[in-house]
Amino acid sequence: xxxxxxxxxxxxxxxxxxxxxxxxxxxxxxxxxxxxxxxxxxxxxxxxxxxxxxxxxxxxxxxxxxxxxxxxxxxxxxxxxxxxxxxxxxxxxxxxxxxxxxxxxxxxxxxxxxxxxxxxxxxxxxxxxxxxxxxxxxxxxxxxxxxxxxxxxxxxxxxxxxxxxxxxxxxxxxxxxxxxxxxxxxxxxxxxxxxxxxxxxxxxxxxxxxxxxxxxxxxxxxxxxxxxxxxxxxxxxxxxxxxxxxxxxxxxxxxxxxxxxxxxxxxxxxxxxxxxxxxxxxxxxxxxxxxxxxxxxxxxxxxxxxxxxxxxxxxxxxxxxxxxxxxxxxxxxxxxxxxxxxxxxxxxxxxxxxxxxxxxxxxxxxxxxxxxxxxxxxxxxxxxxxxxxxxxxxxxxxxxxxxxxxxxxxxxxxxxxxxxxxxx
Amino acid sequence: xxxxxxxxxxxxxxxxxxxxxxxxxxxxxxxxxxxxxxxxxxxxxxxxxxxxxxxxxxxxxxxxxxxxxxxxxxxxxxxxxxxxxxxxxxxxxxxxxxxxxxxxxxxxxxxxxxxxxxxxxxxxxxxxxxxxxxxxxxxxxxxxxxxxxxxxxxxxxxxxxxxxxxxxxxxxxxxxxxxxxxxxxxxxxxxxxxxxxxxxxxxxxxxxxxxxxxxxxxxxxxxxxxxxxxxxxxxxxxxxxxxxxxxxxxxxxxxxxxxxxxxxxxxxxxxxxxxxxxxxxxxxxxxxxxxxxxxxxxxxxxxxxxxxxxxxxxxxxxxxxxxxxxxxxxxxxxxxxxxxxxxxxxxxxxxxxxxxxxxxxxxxxxxxxxxxxxxxxxxxxxxxxxxxxxxxxxxxxxxxxxxxxxxxxxx
Numbered sequence: 001x002x003x004x005x006x007x008x009x010x011x012x013x014x015x016x017x018x019x020x021x022x023x024x025x026x027x028x029x030x031x032x033x034x035x036x037x038x039x040x041x042x043x044x045x046x047x048x049x050x051x052x053x054x055x056x057x058x059x060x061x062x063x064x065x066x067x068x069x070x071x072x073x074x075x076x077x078x079x080x081x082x083x084x085x086x087x088x089x090x091x092x093x094x095x096x097x098x099x100x101x102x103x104x105x106x107x108x109x110x111x112x113x114x115x116x117x118x119x120x121x122x123x124x125x126x127x128x129x130x131x132x133x134x135x136x137x138x139x140x141x142x143x144x145x146x147x148x149x150x151x152x153x154x155x156x157x158x159x160x161x162x163x164x165x166x167x168x169x170x171x172x173x174x175x176x177x178x179x180x181x182x183x184x185x186x187x188x189x190x191x192x193x194x195x196x197x198x199x200x201x202x203x204x205x206x207x208x209x210x211x212x213x214x215x216x217x218x219x220x221x222x223x224x225x226x227x228x229x230x231x232x233x234x235x236x237x238x239x240x241x242x243x244x245x246x247x248x249x250x251x252x253x254x255x256x257x258x259x260x261x262x263x264x265x266x267x268x269x270x271x272x273x274x275x276x277x278x279x280x281x282x283x284x285x286x287x288x289x290x291x292x293x294x295x296x297x298x299x300x301x302x303x304x305x306x307x308x309x310x311x312x313x314x315x316x317x318x319x320x321x322x323x324x325x326x327x328x329x330x331x332x333x334x335x336x337x338x339x340x341x342x343x344x345x346x347x348x349x350x351x352x353x354x355x356x357x358x359x360x361x362x363x364x365x366x367x368x369x370x371x372x373x374x375x376x377x378x379x380x381x382x383x384x385x386x387x388x389x390x391x392x393x394x395x396x397x398x399x400x401x402x403x404x405x406x407x408x409x410x411x412x413x414x415x416x417x418x419x420x421x422x423x424x
Numbered sequence: 425x426x427x428x429x430x431x432x433x434x435x436x437x438x439x440x441x442x443x444x445x446x447x448x449x450x451x452x453x454x455x456x457x458x459x460x461x462x463x464x465x466x467x468x469x470x471x472x473x474x475x476x477x478x479x480x481x482x483x484x485x486x487x488x489x490x491x492x493x494x495x496x497x498x499x500x501x502x503x504x505x506x507x508x509x510x511x512x513x514x515x516x517x518x519x520x521x522x523x524x525x526x527x528x529x530x531x532x533x534x535x536x537x538x539x540x541x542x543x544x545x546x547x548x549x550x551x552x553x554x555x556x557x558x559x560x561x562x563x564x565x566x567x568x569x570x571x572x573x574x575x576x577x578x579x580x581x582x583x584x585x586x587x588x589x590x591x592x593x594x595x596x597x598x599x600x601x602x603x604x605x606x607x608x609x610x611x612x613x614x615x616x617x618x619x620x621x622x623x624x625x626x627x628x629x630x631x632x633x634x635x636x637x638x639x640x641x642x643x644x645x646x647x648x649x650x651x652x653x654x655x656x657x658x659x660x661x662x663x664x665x666x667x668x669x670x671x672x673x674x675x676x677x678x679x680x681x682x683x684x685x686x687x688x689x690x691x692x693x694x695x696x697x698x699x700x701x702x703x704x705x706x707x708x709x710x711x712x713x714x715x716x717x718x719x720x721x722x723x724x725x726x727x728x729x730x731x732x733x734x735x736x737x738x739x740x741x742x743x744x745x746x747x748x749x750x751x752x753x754x755x756x757x758x759x760x761x762x763x764x765x766x767x768x769x770x771x772x773x774x775x776x777x778x779x780x781x782x783x784x785x786x787x788x789x790x791x792x793x794x795x796x797x798x799x800x801x802x803x804x805x806x807x808x809x810x811x812x813x814x815x816x817x818x819x820x821x822x823x824x825x826x827x828x829x830x831x832x833x834x835x
Contacts, residue, residue: 002633004484004528008520013496016448016515041446042774072695080705084695089760091767110771137708144711144731147663151559252661255549255557287493299545302553322553324545354494361496365513368447369778 012353013360014398020367020390023377026215029223035377036214037207039370043111045208046371049121050382052230053103053196056171060188061180066138067192068098071105073134075127078120080134086120094121100171101232101312102382103196111209118221125197125225132186139181146178154322156249157257157423164245164419165261165316167238172311199228203381207374237314239263245421253424256328260319260335262417264308267315267383271408273396275308275317278408280355281347282306282338283319285362287354289338290319298334300327312383317412328422342409346402359397426783426799429620430791433627435636436608440787440796441623442615444780450516450616451781454526455788457611458604459506460581461644461722469583472503473547473592474600478510480539482529495521503581506721507792513781516617520626527630530610533601540594547589551582559662563729563832570656571670571725571828575647606637611791615784647672647723653824657831664711667741668830669728671821676721676793682805683817684717688726689765690757690814691715691748696764698748699728709736709744721793725828726821738831752818756811769806 026034058064072094073080087094092109105124109117149155159175166173202225204218211217265272276284283290283306290304304321323331347355366372380389428442460471478501479488492499497514512522555561564580572578583589612631614623650672673684692699692715699713713730732741776782783799790798820826 002629004524004531007491008518008524010495010521011515011517013515013518016496040778042778044771044774044778081696081701085764088694088696088768089764091764091769091771093771108771108775110774137705140708140733141704141711144664144733148559148731151663153557250557253557254552285493286498287489295546296542299542300549302546302550322549322557324549324552354490357496358493358498361493361515362498364496364515365449365498368449368780371778 013357013364016360016364018360018363018367018394020376020387021373022387023374026218028219030225030227032202032204032222032225032227034204034206034218035374035381036210037370037374037377038210039373040208043209044108045111045114045206045210046106046108046374048104048106048205048378049125050102050104050203050205050378051197052101052201052232053192054099054101054171055174056101056232056235057196057230058192060184061174062176062184063188063192064103065098066135066184067130067189067197068096068103069138070130070134070189071096071124071128071193071197073138074129074131075123076129077123077127083120083124087117090116092117111211114211115217118217122221125200128193128197130186130189130193135184135186135189139184143178143181146176146181151250153249153253153255153257153423156247157259157421158320160245160247160423161259161261161318161419161421164240164421165237165263166314167240170235170237172237172314195228196230199226201228201230205374205378207370232313234313237263240419243416243419245419247421247423249423254325255322256325256422256424258319258321258323258328258331259421260332260418261316262412262419264315264317264412266311266313267385267389271411272308272315273389273393274400274404275408275412276393277355277359277397277400278342278405279306279308279317280359281351281405282342282413285358287358289341290335293338294321294323294331294334298327300324300331300334325424328424332420332422336415339409339413339415342413343406346406349402352402352405356397360394363394426777426787428787428796430796431624433607433632435632435634436639437627437631437634438611438791439623439627440611440613440791441618441620442613442780442783442787443618443620444616444783447616447780448516449513449780450519450522450614450618451511451513451784452519452522452526453509453511453613453615453781453784453788454530455611455613455792456508456605457609457640457792458508459504460579461505461576462604462640462642463576463579465576465579467588467592467596468579469547469581469589470592470596470600471508472581472583473543473589474597475501475503475508476543476547477533477539477597478529480536480543481534482525483532483534485525485528486534488525488529491521492525497521505577505581505718507789509785509788511781511785519614519618519622523626523630526612527634530605530607530631531634535594535598537594540592540597544589544592547582548586551586551589555582559660560666560832563666563668563830566656566658567668567670567727567828567830570654570830571672572647574645575722576644577647577720577722577724602637604640607631607634608636608639611788613784613788615787616780644722650826653827653829655829655831657833659833659835662832662834664734665732665738665834666832667728667730667732667738667745668832669745670725670828671826673717673724673726673821675723676719679805680813680817683809683813684726684821685719686762686765686769686806686809687752687814687818687821688715688717689768690752690761694768699730699745702748703730703744707744708733709741738833742829749818749822753815753822756815759811762809762811762814766806766809770803773803
């Protein structure tokens, strides 16, 4: 007779030997570094061009984001429509994103089409014209989108908490207003494009089934791009004085968007890796303390999460949830109660073992496939780390003690260090 | 070509094994043949609420998540109008943990009042977060209710109203479980670093002893052909006017489904698509547009949505949309444009197939539709679509009599 009450034997995931597949680095003729992972069964490619062109470098709000957006909206030879049609004809997906330090172009395509697509990416980098007409349409549509987003408590809460932690003038805390879109001019955008894309600090990441002649086609298309040695200077954060905020955004709102956050050092700080374990226990997975208490026991929310922000220069530790309007304050109190518990009592061994195994299992699953592997590498390279960061993380998950975790909780999970915000 | 093997246990549970030795992980995917369309119209949202209760402990195992996390695994689930799907990913060495957990909750749940009480609240917060506490949040409910008059697609998986969820009783939960969550109504896919022999052995061991249950006979009212266009006006506290339009299409297994799917790609989905190029870029009538369909098993709908640029009237906006649809009816799509949307489909399939989880999910879905091996014929079916069929179908689908229009005005 099958005994269903007894769990099958498991192998503790901490016993797995995890290794990060090494990436192969190619250096183009102009010195551009290209990191590649050749793996996977499907004939597909992911290519990303990462420029030092984030909002860190802009002199006026939204110039970096606008330049990034307009990259594919016209060159001296092609209209925006023709550019889109070219990439879409080959079933490829061309995207662009603007972050704080970096901004990028990314391309997903079938490997066999790379030869048709790369010359046009080169054209975007070298020859975008950023037409005035395109800027006008972009401005109008972004302003419309902003008016819709400003009705959402989660949108307002997320941007407000960043402004509190870093200051509204800081690249991490800056947010857009309708009038900011109005004041961006084509000349400013073009000047930014010339300075940070046409002449750029560029790094590339490529993964998938790589074509045999990869190095040659990369050199043909990107090996002569002018290089600009940009450095990300320090911009000090200027956090708000006041810590607690209650904002009314929608009189009929049925939920409050809760954000609780404190500044935290970046990945180079020795506590960063260790705190990942503490964070997982607090609010980093479905079995976390916050989820178990506030969702699974009390039903105040559909979900509650905590995480360290993915910034290069400086991070913040954030707790985020949308909770029923009437239980907002109760939710905040429970968050602090969970912090206190982590400060006062060591995590018991069974819970710690579960979190170790869970984190290892997630990393194991996350090393699956070329796109996942390259994104680990990208994180390492862009943060100026090396692969020892990966192995230190694994080692920390396996060996950190309950006592160390408690000490970290006492060091960081002090309510008075946290900004606290509810937007209804 | 995605390889797999299939066998059926004596209790009717269909088992599909898809081996991929390049990953250290295993995936277990269980799809139950029940969705929101199977709900009682006075108890909507129940299939989805029930999905939450599947995590509230089973007859022999008080906690579902903890042992799985201890084994280095993670899981999730989703409910659609057609089906409910549960999936686990974990290190392949610990595969048996997944069998243990999933088979116990197919055997029977713990049916705890506390779990029902909490999950009612959690689902109500989910309802608020996604459908009440944001501008235009009620559009999905309104447009489905306008488009369907008989078929249960007229309500969304989250349910028609909060009260339906608040009133759910433990008795309803039990009845629902024993009606739908039986081996004979389920499909189990095990994929990743596994062998057929091992999966067969584990399936027999853990699932073999569960009573088969009765095969659920679905007998839903099908939507009769729409004879007259329907219109609805809404005024709400939103910043921009918006236009929504829905047209009935075909069941998932109908050959014309593929034509309808490619039509939505011609219209929307990329910077060179017709709606974006004409309505947003050239005429500047909308600040964003989208046109998609739900891919439902029974006859679905194509949905257009767009927010109007301030100062543009609803008439201007709708006329411009109609003009694009008229052009589709009038002039055949060129070979070049047709090839473009076929190429897009080919690469979408290639990218989806990169993940074992996604392959496992697709295998279960095609088996639910009728045969797992259809997973390998999809591209062929898209490639067979002709420009002439596109033109003919656009005439049928984008007929004003077949349309449902929602005018959403800003107060």
